[in-house]
Amino acid sequence: MYNGNENIMICDHPLVKHKITMLRKKTTGTNEFRAIVEEIAMLIGYEALRDLELEDVEVETPIETAMCPVIAGKKQAIIPILRAGLGMVGGLLKLMPTAKVGHIGLYRDEETFEPHEYYCKLPTNIGQRKIFVVDPMLATGGSAIAAVNFIKQRGGKNITFLCVIAAPQGLEKLAEAHPDIKIFAGNLDRELNEKAYICPGLGDAGDRIFGTK
Ligand code: PRP
Ligand code: URA
Numbered sequence: 001m002y003n004g005n006e007n008i009m010i011c012d013h014p015l016v017k018h019k020i021t022m023l024r025k026k027t028t029g030t031n032e033f034r035a036i037v038e039e040i041a042m043l044i045g046y047e048a049l050r051d052l053e054l055e056d057v058e059v060e061t062p063i064e065t066a067m068c069p070v071i072a073g074k075k076q077a078i079i080p081i082l083r084a085g086l087g088m089v090g091g092l093l094k095l096m097p098t099a100k101v102g103h104i105g106l107y108r109d110e111e112t113f114e115p116h117e118y119y120c121k122l123p124t125n126i127g128q129r130k131i132f133v134v135d136p137m138l139a140t141g142g143s144a145i146a147a148v149n150f151i152k153q154r155g156g157k158n159i160t161f162l163c164v165i166a167a168p169q170g171l172e173k174l175a176e177a178h179p180d181i182k183i184f185a186g187n188l189d190r191e192l193n194e195k196a197y198i199c200p201g202l203g204d205a206g207d208r209i210f211g212t213k
Contacts, residue, residue, distance in 0.1 A: 002171065002188070003172075005175055007175065007179070007180075007181065007182050007183060008171065008175055008182075008183045008185075009047065009048075009182070009183070009184045009185070010166075010185050010187065010188050011043070011044055011047060011184065011185065011186045011187070013043060013047075015043060016040055016043050016044065016186045016187070017187065019036050019039055019040050019043075020040065020164060020165065020186050020187050020202075022036050023036055023037065023040075023164070023202045023208075024200060024201070024202045026203070028208075030208065030209070030210070030211040033208045033209060034087055034209050037087040037088060037091075037136060037164065037205075037209060038087065038088065038090045038091040039091060040088075040091070040164050040186055041087070041088035041089075041090070041091030041092055041134065041162065041164075042091035042092065042094055042095060043091075043186075044162050044164070044184050044185075044186055045091060045092045045095045045096075045132070045162065046095065047184060048132065048160050048162055048182070048184045049095060049096070052071050052072075052130075053071070053072040053073070054069040054070065054071060054072055055069065055070060055071075055072035056068065056069055056070075057069075057070050075125070075128050075129045075130065076096045076098070076099040076100070076129055076130045076131075076132065077099060077100050077101070077102055077122070077123045077126060077129040077130070077131045077132070077156075078092050078093065078096070078099050078100075078101050078102075078132045078134060079101070079102040079103065079104060079122065079131060079132065079133045079134070079147070079151065080101070080103060080104075080133075080134050080135065081104050081105075081106055081133065081134070081135040081143055081144070081147050082103055082104065082105040082106065082119060083206040083209070083210060084135060084136050084137060084205035084206040084209055085104075085133075085134045085135040085136070086209070087136060087205070087209040088134040088135075088136060088162065088164075089101060089134065092132060092134065092162075099132075100123035100124075100129070101123070102120075102121055102122035102123050102126075103119060103120070103121050104117070104119065104120050104122075104133075104147045104150055104151075105117065105118040105119030105120065106118070106143045106146060106147060108139075108140075108142065108143060108196070113139075113140050113142060113196040114142055115142045115143040115145075115146045117146065117150070120150050120154075122151065122154055122156070126151065126154055126155050126156045127155035127156065127157055129156070129158070130158045130160070131151060131156050131158060131159045131160065132160050132161075132162060133147055133148060133151065133159060133160070133161045133162070134161075134162045134163070135147070135161075135162075135163055135205075136163060136164040136165065136202075136205040136209075137163060137164070137165055137198060137201075137202075137205045138161075138163040138165070138166040138167065138170040138171060138174065138183075138185065139167050139169075139170050139192055139196050139197065139198050140167075140169060140170050140173070140192065140196050141169065141170035141171070141172075141173035141174045141177070142170075142173075144161055144163075144170065144174050145173065145174055145177045145178065148161065148174075148177075148178045148181060152178075159178070159180075159181040159182075160181060160182040160183075160184065161174065161181055161182070161183045161184070162184045162185075163183075163184070163185050163186070164185070164186040164187070164202075164205075165185065165186060165187050165188075165189050165198055165201060165202065166183075166185035166187070166188050166189065166198075167188075167189055167190075167191060167192050167198045168188065168190075168191065169191075169192055170192075171183065171185065171188065189201055
């Protein structure tokens, strides 16, 4: 919980903290960075999926027949914000192998920091799906707010946002713009600098995942 808001969860698991420290190191190379982002996505996803509904099915164990719980329904959508959000998809698909994957393409203007859309393709029946929007970095909040706007405009309702690192400013703006969504962050960092980069942060997540500059 963050500032009394029950929809915001900042992860306190030591494994997540340790792995985020590995990401922060500027000597961590692309291969390792990508693998760790995927692992963190899976660990944060584990927390975010805590409220999945269960239903009982009949199972024959070697001992007897029993009613046992399985996940009810299979309607989930994972929606990465391009590019960096792609790095989290594999981790979540390990938890929800039958989820559909949509994509929202956004980039931040380097001077205004405003998000610009260049792509949007969502799974069918989006209104009936439990939606997980993923992006490693929540900085000013502009990209996340725009992505959730697009999804809502297309009928999405049940939305959870997952990030690896959040800045206080972005977290507060996203929660204010979309008070109905749940937000899970691996860590809450100190602040944004004058270029709207998260401090201490990990640099440009997209560049570090894809080895670009
Ligand atoms: C990064 C990051 C988020 C956004 C966060 O993407 O992956 O999408 O910035 O910043 P915000 O909260 O201030 O909007 P970027 O725009 O650099 O695009 P990229 O993933 O293509 O590198
Ligand atoms: N986007 C990034 O990739 N890193 C930041 O620190 C802020 C926005």
